[in-house]
Amino acid sequence: MGLIIPKCNADPRTLDLTLKIYYDANDWVENSILIDRLSAYLISEGIEDVKKEPQSYTKKTQVLSYYGLIEWEDESNNQSRRRITENGKKLYQYREKKDLMSVLSLLIDILTNKTFGRNVLGCDSDSDLEAPNIFLKSCLMIKDLTNKEFGFILGKMEFEKMELADALFQVVLLRSKGLVVQPDLAAAKWSDPKPILALADWGLFTVTKQGMSKIYNVNKIVIDSFGDRLNALRTKNTDVQHIPIRNKLWEEEAFSYLQSPFRPYITAIKSKPFLLLAGISGTGKSRIVRELARACWDEDSIEYKAQKPKNFEMIQVKPNWHDSTELMGYISRISGKPIFVAGDFLKFIVKAWENIDVPYFLCLDEMNLAPVEQYFAEFLSVIESRKRNDDGNVITDPIIKPEFEINKDSETKQIKTWYSKLIKELLAECPLEKVFALTKEFEEYGISIPQNLIVIGTVNMDETTFSFSRKVLDRAMTIEMNEVDLYAGLDRNYECIGKLKSDMLIGTAVEGVDVYADNEEVCNKVLSYLQAVNDVLNGTPFKIAYRTRNEFLLYVVNNLPYNVNDKGNELSEDEVIAIALDEITSMKILSRIEGDDTKIKHSLLEGLITTIEAQLLILTGEEKKIESISVAKLKEMKERLTLSGYTSFWS
Template sequence: MNYWIEKTLVDGRTDRIQGERALGKALWSPQKDKRGGDIYKNMRKVDVGDIVFHFIDNKEIAGVSVVKEKAIKTSGLSGTPWDRAAYLIALRDYSELNPKINRDELLNYSNKSILTEVAQVSEVFYTRTLSLRQGAYLTPCPPKLVTLISSIYKTKFNKDLPHVNSNNMIEFSHEIQNISSLSSFHDDLSNAGLQYLKKLITRFIASLLTKPFVLLTGLSGSGKTKLAQAFAQWICEDESQYKLIPVGADWTNREPLLGYPNALNPEEYIKPESGVLDLIIHAKDYPSLPHFLILDEMNLSIVERYFADFLSVMESKKEIPLYPKGSVNNGVPASLGIPENLFIIGTVNIDETTNMFSPKVLDRANTIEFRVTSQEMQAFLNSASEIDIEALNGKGAASAYSFLKMAANKSSYPADIDLIKETLIQFFDELKKTGAEFGYRSAVEILRLIHHLSVLDNSLTTNEKMDIAIMQKLLPKLHGSRRKICPILETLGGFCLEENGNIVKDVFEKADFDFGAHEVLYPLSLEKITRMYRGAVENGFASFAEA
C-alpha cells in the first residue's frame, strides 16, 4: 500500500464538486501536458487499496480516500482545461476532515528539516522554499511525510486520520515519539544531581548522532567524563554496552585497545585487559543496541600512536587486521570493523603532562568545549546535591532504537541551507589563509550536525546552530604563532558581529564586553575567538585547546 497527495483546485470547478469526477470520488488528469510531457505518470502507478490525501485550493488537506480501481484511459471533459485524453481512477470511502489541516500547519519552518529530508528521496508537491510546485497534481507521500501529517492531526485535534493505520507508521514515528524522550535526559541528569545547560546536552547528543566520535575538552573538573558516563548509563540496558577506559601515558601502540597475537603461542590471541576488544565484538553481535567507548584523558599519550587504526577505518569502513587469517582459534576474529552502533567519546585536559591533537584527529571529531560561567557556578553552589549516577541506569534504554535510527540518518540538507552555505564560504576563505581550511568531509558533517540540532530542538535559530557548528568543527583546528593567527582571528571575529567595527578595540581588548549583546551573531564562537586572541597576545601562541 502506498500513500499519495492529490493537489487540486475545487472552488469554481463543477467537475470536482459533483459527478463521478468529484473530489473524493475519483482522481482524474490528462494523460500528457499540452507540450506532450509525461507529468501525470504517477496516475499509472496508483494501485487498489492505496490511500490518497486531498490537498485542495492550495490551502488545506480536506479529506482522505481509498483507491477503488487502477487508472483507466478515458476522455477529458469539454469546458475544462483538461479536455483531452485523460486518466481516471475511481475512489471509495472518502472521509472529509473536520477540522481540516491548514497548509501553514504542514508547510512551515519548524517542519522544514523533515520536509527537506523527504524531498531528497521522493518527488513532492512543494518546493525547497515550501511554496507549492506547479503541475504537481499527484505526488507520492512517503512514510515520513505520512507520519508528519498524522502527528499534526493527532496533536492538534486528538484524532487519528481516517484510513491511516497507526501500526504502519514505521521508523520515523519512533523518531518523532522518542525525541522528547532523548530530551528528558537533561531532567534525569538534574534528578541525579548533575547540572548541565540544556543547550550543552543538545550539542552533545547532536554531535554523537552526526558522527560517532566526539571530543570533550575544556576546564578540568567541569563534568566532561561524568556527562559521557551518564549518557552511556542512561541509554544502555547494562554494563556490557559501555566501557570507561583511562588512557595511560605509556600507550605507544594499539595493544591496550585491541590486544595482540601471542608470539610464544601462535594459536592464541591476547585480549587487552581494558575490555575494549570485547566491547567491539559485543557491539557487532548486538547491532540494535548502542555501545560506548569512553577514553578518559585521551591525550595523556600521543593519540595517533594507539588510535590510528580507529581513525582510518572510521572513514574507509574497512576492517582492522588483528592477525593472519587461520592462525588463531580462540574466538577473536582475524579482522574487525568498527560497528555503526559503537560511539567513541574522548575527554581531554590540557597541561604540561598531555599532548596536543593533530588536525587529522580534530577533523574527524566534533569537539565540544566545557566552560563554567560565574552564573553557572553560582547556580551550582546554590543547589549542589550529592550525585547519584546509578539512578540513571537504563532510564533512557527505550530511546536506544530512536537514537540509532537518527544516527543512521545521513541527511545533510538542513532547511536553512542558503544562509549556512554563505557563512561557511566566508569562514573557509579566511581559514585557508592559515592552512586550517576544512575539506568536503567537514562541510558535510557541519550540515549533518545542523540537521540533528534542528531535529532535537526546533527552537534553535539558524545563527545559534551555525554558532555551534563553527565552534565545534571549524575553530578547533586553529593554532599558531601570534603573528600568524591574530590577523585571522580578527577577521573571524568580525564575521561574528552584525557590523564590522574595530574588533580589537571594541571586543578583544574590552574586558567587560557583553557576548550576549544583540549585535553578536555567534556568541559562542566570538567568546572563544576572543580568548584565543588574548592568549596569542600574552603567550605568543594560541590553539583551540587550553588549560
C-alpha cells in the same frame, strides 16, 4: 524535482502493470483475463518467477479499488469484471510520462473527495476511519512516524473515540518519556496496510526500516507544494481540520527534553560518533559519558540502575602506549601457534555489534597521555571510511581484516585458524540467534565499526600531556567543559539526562549529500556562512575543506528539531541555525587554530570575530542576537596571543 520514490514491500511496477491491463482494455475486464495477463507481465518483468494463486492477483486489485482507480461490476454479477475509472486513466498517463507533480496532485484530490473505510467495494475493510487521511495528517504532525504509532493512533480513534489531536499528543508524550508505543490487537492490522504503502510507491511519502519498525515521513517536496491541502483533509470521527504542530501542553510536557543542556553532546554524537571532551580536571567529563550510556535505558531497568551499564566501557590510556596492542590486541606465538589476544576495545566493538539498536559508549579517559596517532591509528583511518549503504545503514572498512590461507590440495581459500578462534572467542557470550549472522559477517568482511559505537575521549591539556595533531582534530567533534557551577548537583543528580532514544544518537547521514536534498534552504545558509569564514582563513593552514563542510551540514540539520530554548520559548529556524553554527565553529574550526605570532596574526583572529558576528547577525537580527561562544573563545585566544606571543583553543 529531486523527488525520491522508495521501493516498498511490493515493486511499484505491479500496480502500474495492473492499471495498464485496464487502461489498454478501456472496458470491462474479466477476472480470468486479468490474472493471465498480469501473471505474464510480472514474469516477463522479473518481478515474479511463476504464476501464483488467483487470489494473489485479486489482492493486487484491491488497492486500486480502494482509491477508486478501478470500479467493480454490480454484486449481482458476482463482481467478476472490473474496469478503469477516469482517475485511474489519469494516474496511468501521469505515471507513464513520469509527471510526478501531477500524480501527487491527483492523489490528494482523491484523498479529498473519496470516502474511505467500511464497505469499499472489493476491499477488506471493517473500519469507519479514513485511514489514509489520518495517516498523512499524523505524518505532518509527527516526524519519523512508526507503523506501531500509526496503529496506536487509529486504535485510540476507533475504539476509544479519541480525537486525532489527542491521539497524536499521546504518541508525542510517550516519545518524550522514551516509551515504545504498543497498539492493541484490534489496531495491529493497521501496522502495515497495503493501501497506505501504495501511497509511498506513488511518491507521497518515504518508508525506511529501523530494526523491526517502519519509519514514515512525508516527502519534503510534498509538504512544500501541497502541505495546506494535506493538513485540511477531513477525517471521520473528528472535527479537527487544522491541527497546530504543538500547543502549550505539548511544549510543557512532551517537548521538555528539547531544553536539555546536553543537546550539544547529543547532536554532535549524531553528526560524528567521535568526540573529544576537553576541560580542567574534575568537571565530570568521564561521568557524562557514563550517564549518556545510562540514559539509553528505561529508569526501572537493570542497566539504568547498574553502576556500569553494559553499553558503557572506560579504558584508561597509559603514557607508555605507542601502538594499538592494548586496545585492539596482538598475535601471540608463545605457544608455537598463532593466537590472537583481543584487546578491550575490540571486545567492546563486538558487544556493540551484538546489540546494534542500542548506542554503545567507549570512554578513552585521559586520551592524550600518549600520542593518539600511534595507539589509535586504525580507528582514525577507519572512521573516515564511514558511508551509508543502500539499506540506509552506516558501514565502515574493517578495523580487523579477515585472514585467509590457501588450501594446497584444492587451492581454495579458508579462514585462518587463529582468526576463526578469535571470532568464536569474541562471540562466546553472544545470543544464539545472532551468532550465525555475525560469524558470517566477520568471516566475509572482517570486524568493522558498527554505527551504534560512540567513542568519546576525555582530555586535559597541560604540560604532562601530548597536543593533538590536525589529523585527530579533523576527525573529532570537540566540546569544551570548563564551566563550573559549584551549586549544581547538591539537590539532585547533576548529570540526570533523561531518556535518550537510539535515533537521537545514532545518525544515518554521513556526508552533506545525505541531508542536502531534504534541507536545501538550510544547507545553503550554512554554506554561505562557511564561505565567509573560509575567506578569512584563506592562505592559512586552518582553511576548511570537505570533511568539515559535511560535518557542519550534519550538525546544523541534526539540531533543527531542538527549537525550544531553556526558557520554554520557541526559536525560529534561523535562530536554531545560528546557535548550531556558533557551536560547531568552536568544535571544528577554532579547535584547530594553534601557533605563535609568526603563524597566527592578530588580524586573523579579529577578522574571524568580525565575520562570525556579522554572519550570525544576518540570521538572527539585532533583537534576537545570540551570545556567541565562538566569538568569546576568539577573544580569549586573542588576549593570550597578546600576552605570550602564542595562542591555541585549549585553555
